[in-house]
Amino acid sequence: MTSPGNTIPSAGTFFVGIDIEPGRYRCEDGRGGWWVRFTGPGGGEPVGSWPLPDGPTEVEIEPTDFAFETRTRTSWRMVEPAAAPGRRRAEPRPVADPTLRAELDRIVARHRLPVRLTPALAVLVCVLGVPAFGPAWLMFTAPVGLTAAFGAQLSDDLRRARALGRRRDRYLLPEDFDDEARALLVRAQEAVRAVLGSAVHREGLLDSADNALTLPQQEWEIAQVLARQSSLRRRERRFAESADVTVPEVAAVLGGQHRKLAASVRAVTRRIEALEHYADRVRAADRALHAHRRLRTLTSAAHEYDDLLAATVRDDLALPAIERLTDQSESLLRRLRAHLSEAADPHDDTPADDRDPG
Numbered sequence: 001m002t003s004p005g006n007t008i009p010s011a012g013t014f015f016v017g018i019d020i021e022p023g024r025y026r027c028e029d030g031r032g033g034w035w036v037r038f039t040g041p042g043g044g045e046p047v048g049s050w051p052l053p054d055g056p057t058e059v060e061i062e063p064t065d066f067a068f069e070t071r072t073r074t075s076w077r078m079v080e081p082a083a084a085p086g087r088r089r090a091e092p093r094p095v096a097d098p099t100l101r102a103e104l105d106r107i108v109a110r111h112r113l114p115v116r117l118t119p120a121l122a123v124l125v126c127v128l129g130v131p132a133f134g135p136a137w138l139m140f141t142a143p144v145g146l147t148a149a150f151g152a153q154l155s156d157d158l159r160r161a162r163a164l165g166r167r168r169d170r171y172l173l174p175e176d177f178d179d180e181a182r183a184l185l186v187r188a189q190e191a192v193r194a195v196l197g198s199a200v201h202r203e204g205l206l207d208s209a210d211n212a213l214t215l216p217q218q219e220w221e222i223a224q225v226l227a228r229q230s231s232l233r234r235r236e237r238r239f240a241e242s243a244d245v246t247v248p249e250v251a252a253v254l255g256g257q258h259r260k261l262a263a264s265v266r267a268v269t270r271r272i273e274a275l276e277h278y279a280d281r282v283r284a285a286d287r288a289l290h291a292h293r294r295l296r297t298l299t300s301a302a303h304e305y306d307d308l309l310a311a312t313v314r315d316d317l318a319l320p321a322i323e324r325l326t327d328q329s330e331s332l333l334r335r336l337r338a339h340l341s342e343a344a345d346p347h348d349d350t351p352a353d354d355r356d357p358g
Contacts, residue, residue, distance in 0.1 A: 006020075006021055006023070006077070006078035006081075007075055007076065007077055007078065008020050008025060008068065008070065008075060008076035009075050009076075010027075010033075010070065010071065010072045010073065010074055010075045010076075011070065011071045011072070012069070012070070013067055013068070013069040014067060014068050014069075015066070015067050015287070015288075015291050016061060016062075016063070016065045016066060016067060016068060016287070017063070017283070017284055017287040020061070020068060021078065021081065021082070022061045022062055022063040022065065022081075022082035023060075023061060023078045023079075023080055023081040023082045024058060024059070024060050024061075024078070024079050024080040024082075025058065025059050025060075025061060025076040025077060025078050025079065026056060026057070026058045026076065026077055026078075026079045027052075027056065027057050027058070027059075027070075027072050027073075027074055027075070027076045027077075028055075028056050028074045029054075029055065029056070029072070029073040029074045030052030030053065030054075030055075030056070030057035030072045030073065030074075031051075031052065031053070031054045031055070031073060032051050032052065032073075033050075033051065033052045033070070033071050033072030033073060034048060034049060034050035034051060034052060034070070034071055034072075035048060035049055035050075035052070035059055035068065035069065035070040035071075035072070036048035036068070036069045036070075037059070037061060037062075037065050037067075037068055038065065038066040038067040038068070038069070039062070039064065039065050039066065040066070052072065058079070059076070061082070062082065063082050066290075066291075066294070067291075090186050090190075091174050091182065091186070092174050092177065092182050092185040092186050092189055092223075093174075093189060094171060094172065094173050094174070095171065095172045095185075095189075095219055095220055095223040096170060096171035096172075096220070097170040097171065097220055098213075098216040098217050098220060100167065100170045100171060103163075103167075104163050107163045108163075172223050172224070172227050176227045176230065177223075177226055177227060177230045178230040178233055178234065180229075180230075180233070180265075181226035181227065181229055181230040184222075184226055184268065184269065184272055185222065185223055185226050187272050187276060188218075188219055188222045188223075188272045188275055189219060190279075191272070191275040191276045191278065191279035192215045192216070192218070192219050192275065192279075194279040194282060194283060195211055195215060195278065195279050195282045196211060196212070196215060198282045198283070198285070198286050199286050199289055199290075200282060200285045200286055200289055201282070205285070205289070206282070206285075215275075218271075218275065222268060222271060222272060225264065225268045226268065229261060229264060229265060229268070232257075232261055233261070236254065236257070236258065236261075239254070240254070
């Protein structure tokens with residue numbers, strides 16, 4: 001199987017998310033068969049059922065399962081997909097122009113040097129005043145120096161806040177979106193979070209530098225479009241409440257505007273779906289990486305099985321020697337019986353070797 005599917009053959013072991021999709025599956029004839037779900041990290045906690053009853057049977061394969069092994073009379077068919085984790089209603093997080101942080105840092109840095117001279121000057125005054133006024137001088141000047149030092153940091157924060165306030169068009173807050181736009185933005189942000197939080201991204205198996213630059217920019221551009229759509233929808237609702245939409249000319253204008261807005265929504269939705277498809281592929285790559293490492297761990301113990309097989313071969317080679325010893329013991333037993341028979345009948349002159357050992 002080249003991609004996750006919604007049918008499972010009647011026999012075999014299949015990786016969840018790689019060979020098969022999670023969900024509820026139904027087998028029409030499980031009589032006498034069995035299944036095992038490998039749950040837990042790396043599939044280390046198997047859960048199974050055997051023997052299966054006559055007729056149809058169902059099993060729930062969770063998205064967190066590692067693999068599914070089965071042997072039944074008929075194949076399995078998905079009857080209900082798994083509920084996606086974390087799909088409950090969520091609020092979008094604020095979105096900013098990716099270049100805004102660096103711009104604010106530059107603004108603060110330009111004013112930082114003169115501000116930093118203030119605490120340095122205060123320390124210099126404290127040091128120079130001690131010889132002239134004695135240690136008591138520090139009691140009066142030390143609070144001034146501490147105030148200057150904390151004031152410098154406070155000044156940086158205030159300057160950053162003022163600069164951010166003047167750039168309201170460079171970031172968007174949840175209240176800038178209506179319900180429809182929020183739902184779409186959450187989907188985009190979840191996709192971006194899935195990619196940037198993946199193991200293949202962290203370990204550099206993807207183009208991490210490209211992801212770190214491109215995905216925040218994609219999120220910002222999508223958020224800008226969604227905010228504009230929200231604004232237009234709000235304006236449409238206000239106009240519809242205040243105007244007579246039954247007038248043909250008004251209805252025609254509103255209809256044309258609404259169609260353009262709907263086309264924009266479809267376009268941005270396709271863009272978000274592309275992000276989600278990329279995130280799904282990254283999740284699949286994460287699962288494949290995990291499976292690869294799990295299999296590598298399993299194969300690292302292969303030498304133990306080879307040693308066991310070699311020992312079994314030695315057992316096979318030892319069989320002739322054991323059989324030879326068995327023949328010798330039977331020959332010895334016959335001779336012993338003959339001697340016992342001879343000892344039991346002292347009047348019998350027949351040589352012991354000519355007697356029937358039985």
